[in-house]
Amino acid sequence: MLPGLWYNFLVFFLVVVFGVVLGLIFSTIRLNTNIAVRAIAAFYIGLFRNAPEYITLVWFLYVPALVLSKLLESNVTFEPLVVAVMALSLSAGAFYAEIFRAGILSVPKGQIEAARATGMSRTLTLRRIILPQAIRQMLPEFFNECVSVFKGTTLVSLVMVPDLVYGVNLVSSYTGQALPLYTGIALIYFFIVFTMTSIAEKLSNPWRDKTR
Amino acid sequence: MASFLETAWGRAMWNARDHLLDGLTITLQVTALGFIGAVVIGLALCLITMYIKPLYWPARFLVNFFRATPIICQLMWVNYVWPPLFGWPTSLFQAGCVALALQSAGYLAETFRAGIEGINRGHIEAGRSLGMPAHLVMRRIILPQAFHMMAPAIMNQFMVVIRSSTLVSIIGVADLMHWGHHLSAEWFEPIGIMSTIAVFYIVVIGTLSSLFKWYSERLRNRYV
Numbered sequence: 529m530l531p532g533l534w535y536n537f538l539v540f541f542l543v544v545v546f547g548v549v550l551g552l553i554f555s556t557i558r559l560n561t562n563i564a565v566r567a568i569a570a571f572y573i574g575l576f577r578n579a580p581e582y583i584t585l586v587w588f589l590y591v592p593a594l595v596l597s598k599l600l601e602s603n604v605t606f607e608p609l610v611v612a613v614m615a616l617s618l619s620a621g622a623f624y625a626e627i628f629r630a631g632i633l634s635v636p637k638g639q640i641e642a643a644r645a646t647g648m649s650r651t652l653t654l655r656r657i658i659l660p661q662a663i664r665q666m667l668p669e670f671f672n673e674c675v676s677v678f679k680g681t682t683l684v685s686l687v688m689v690p691d692l693v694y695g696v697n698l699v700s701s702y703t704g705q706a707l708p709l710y711t712g713i714a715l716i717y718f719f720i721v722f723t724m725t726s727i728a729e730k731l732s733n734p735w736r737d738k739t740r
Numbered sequence: 741m742a743s744f745l746e747t748a749w750g751r752a753m754w755n756a757r758d759h760l761l762d763g764l765t766i767t768l769q770v771t772a773l774g775f776i777g778a779v780v781i782g783l784a785l786c787l788i789t790m791y792i793k794p795l796y797w798p799a800r801f802l803v804n805f806f807r808a809t810p811i812i813c814q815l816m817w818v819n820y821v822w823p824p825l826f827g828w829p830t831s832l833f834q835a836g837c838v839a840l841a842l843q844s845a846g847y848l849a850e851t852f853r854a855g856i857e858g859i860n861r862g863h864i865e866a867g868r869s870l871g872m873p874a875h876l877v878m879r880r881i882i883l884p885q886a887f888h889m890m891a892p893a894i895m896n897q898f899m900v901v902i903r904s905s906t907l908v909s910i911i912g913v914a915d916l917m918h919w920g921h922h923l924s925a926e927w928f929e930p931i932g933i934m935s936t937i938a939v940f941y942i943v944v945i946g947t948l949s950s951l952f953k954w955y956s957e958r959l960r961n962r963y964v
Contacts (some may be wrong), residue, residue, distance in 0.1 A: 578946040580903040583938045590930035682810040706820035714813045721808035
């Protein structure tokens with residue numbers, strides 16, 4: 529059963545990486561000056577922030593494979609792991625995008641204008657003025673989202689990825705030993721998530737205090 | 741409407757409309773009961789950690805435990821472990837509500853604590869020195885002010901409860917998600933059926949969250 533935990537960490541790692549990339553892309557698009565371009569990002573963010581993760585997972589489990597099979601007229605199937613990472617990344621990406629956007633918007637406009645007025649280029653303004661402040665602002669939220677991504681990885685058992693929850697369900701249905709098994713995984717996840725939360729707080733607190 | 745009924749999935753959903761409506765009712769009931777339970781348990785846990793010294797550590801542990809366990813673990817834990825241990829909950833529906841309530845109670849306890857600690861101490865001392873008993877100070881001075889500060893976080897937690905309520909279908913509660921899954925498998929038309937269910941959830945949750953956003957902005961403009 530316990531090797532199933534590696535699937536949780538694997539999915540967590542992949543989802544954070546893809547989610548951050550999607551979040552960066554869409555938060556930039558969302559801050560674009562063109563309203564039509566902005567609407568694309570608003571649509572994506574609105575869609576995946578409001579869709580429950582379970583629905584997103586089940587939708588990705590069935591629909592892309594079927595649509596591709598019909599289009600290509602051959603039998604297309606996706607690995608459960610691919611489906612899970614795809615769905616959870618898209619979901620997490622929408623949340624990361626909003627966090628990044630809020631962080632960037634928290635930098636006062638006057639500072640950006642001042643930097644531009646003293647002759648700094650756009651990229652230099654971003655690197656020296658916006659990012660150092662924005663990152664400090666969004667770190668606590670960012671770590672919170674990472675923790676909820678980890679908690680969300682337990683959902684992959686529902687699309688047949690053999691993670692810890694999946695293994696426990698299987699063993700429990702064979703042996704009928706529900707009490708120790710389910711209490712056990714609840715405690716295991718509690719320890720992991722609690723440790724992650726404590727580390728996140730330790731990491732983000734000194735950063736936050738520097739500017740405020 | 742006519743073209744909707746011409747598709748196989750449209751007909752399947754139309755014929756099962758009673759089930760889908762029942763499912764929707766169950767979803768709303770689970771969400772409402774889970775949220776009300778979360779507020780009650782959360783408030784109790786928060787007051788215990790703040791005012792009853794000997795129970796501080798047990799209550800802290802419960803808050804952290806509820807917050808740090810994934811909802812799916814908690815659903816299974818309540819559904820499979822509690823009945824042999826405590827003889828309750830007796831139905832899947834109750835188990836779903838309890839699990840949702842516990843999960844959010846942990847978060848709400850933290851929110852309440854931050855809200856109550858954020859109240860100006862002078863207000864509390866003023867109330868006490870005017871001769872108000874502690875419970876009256878709590879009811880008349882602390883809670884009304886704290887509510888305005890906590891409203892956005894509380895409403896945010898309500899959205900989390902609706903989103904998590906889709907998961908009660910995994911322990912066998914016949915909510916909207918359950919019927920969506922069931923119909924997709926029965927008619928093998930998941931593209932239409934699952935997409936419709938997904939759009940439905942997105943519209944409901946999106947509408948509620950914009951309403952909440954509007955309301956909390958109004959509260960902030962009025963009182964802060």
